Amino acid sequence: MRTHSKVQGASFSRFGVNSNFPVNVILMQPTTSHETFIDRSDYVDFESTSKLRNWPICVGDKQYYVDSSIFSRNSDYFRILMGNSFFIEGAVRQLKILDESSKDILTLITAISPNSLGLYPDAIDERNVCTLLRLCDKYLMTNLKHNCIDFLREYRPNTQEPSEVFHLFYQLCFSLNAEYEHDPTLADAAVEAVGDTKNKLSKNLSCFQMFSCLAVLSDPMNIAEFHKFLLKLQRKSNDKDSENVKRVADSILHGGAIFRHRISFNEEVQGLGCHQCSMRPPVRQSRSKNRKPFVLSLCRSCNREVCVQCRRSLCSRLFEEWINELRS
Ligand SMILES: [Zn+2]
Ligand SMILES: [Zn+2]
Structure with missing residues (x-):
């Protein structure tokens, strides 16, 4: 165990110490002598x-x-x-x-x-992807742009820390301006990611990704952790930032109430499925009168007929309206 603690003590050095080896191995990087590093760090x-x-x-x-x-x-x-x-x-x-x-x-x-x-x-991550995407277009960097788009396309917010998901959500809210709504590369990637061309949001990858980030952040399971992270963030940010952080955070904390479908009336529909999850009414087994009716509800905002489960989910149309107002 002695060698192990020795290794940890030197872990800030730039010589690639790997404590997984059974013996104390130091991998000398041949290029380090040609680089200048920030004091006591591994970064250039x-x-x-x-x-x-x-x-x-x-x-x-x-x-x-x-x-x-x-x-x-x-x-x-x-x-x-x-x-x-x-x-x-x-x-x-x-x-x-x-x-x-x-x-x-x-x-x-x-x-x-x-x-x-x-x-x-x-690496491309939640915090830098939007800045990079914007600069890639400005400075004609095709490869890096494709890597950013791949990152967004493959991003699964439900597998990430809520604090990092918030960084991406926040960046997407403010860093990418409206012209990205018509960017053909982003649009193609979005269709691929969602695999659903009926959904309006799938026309735009950043919008689709924001929507899935929002769904994860406003999940009751994550709210407590998100709240803790938010307090920490607000202590650090300056005035202009903190106003924006507050606007975005409020929408997440009240997400359920703000973005839930606006249901006008219920109707029992035969043979048609939910417009959101495509669930269809069960095939009738008997002519019994006790069978549960298959109810779809019409949302006044997005004009879709949604099932009982989807009624409580976020409405993409309300979200679009919110994001347009936030950016204007
Ligand atoms: Zn709706
Ligand atoms: Zn449904």
Whole structure:
């Protein structure tokens, strides 16, 4: 056990210590000597230069150093600017970005440049996917965009921590603007993910994913944990953020009441199924008078006939109205 504790003590070092080995093995990474790391961490310090990262990008009051070959390979925009001395950027070997925050640009840099241990770029996750998607369109980064779309398509909020699901939901609410509703790549991916073209939400992947995040977050099983996380988040955020967080959080906490289908009247329908879950009335076994009637209810908002179970679920139309108002 002594070796084990020794290994843990050194776990912040950048030498890939793996405590699963039966003996004390240290994997020396051959590339680390060419990288500059943030003090006592395994992550690259992009504010100082290294052997390969010698191209400065100025944004706000920060200056980051990147490997121009990585940027050229990933982006047509940067390839043309960096590789062409007709452009001032290519001639003086420096790039100024005036219309983005340093935080967002660093998110982009760490998603395509080796970061952890000087080897691995940051993974796409709930917190960075929307920023990346937006910047991919701006800087013509096709590969990264497809990876972001894959992340959204394969995302299953019911298997993730509510706090992370909230990050994605919140980002989707504000970071992606209306033009994404007509993005053909996102629309195709959505149809694939939902496998249901009748559902209005499936026309748009981000909208579909928001709806499934909301369903998970407003689940009574998750509300307590979500509430705890929310208090922590509100203590940290600034005024403008906290107002937005409050608006989004309120809708989640009252999700059941706000987004439930608006039922006008019940009707017994023969031979037709629920418009939401496609459940059909049971085949009649006998002519007994005691059989339970198969009741569908009409929602005034989305105009769909829904079964008893679906009555209590979220109405996609009400959700769409809410999101349009939030973004306007
Ligand atoms: Zn409805
Ligand atoms: Zn149903």
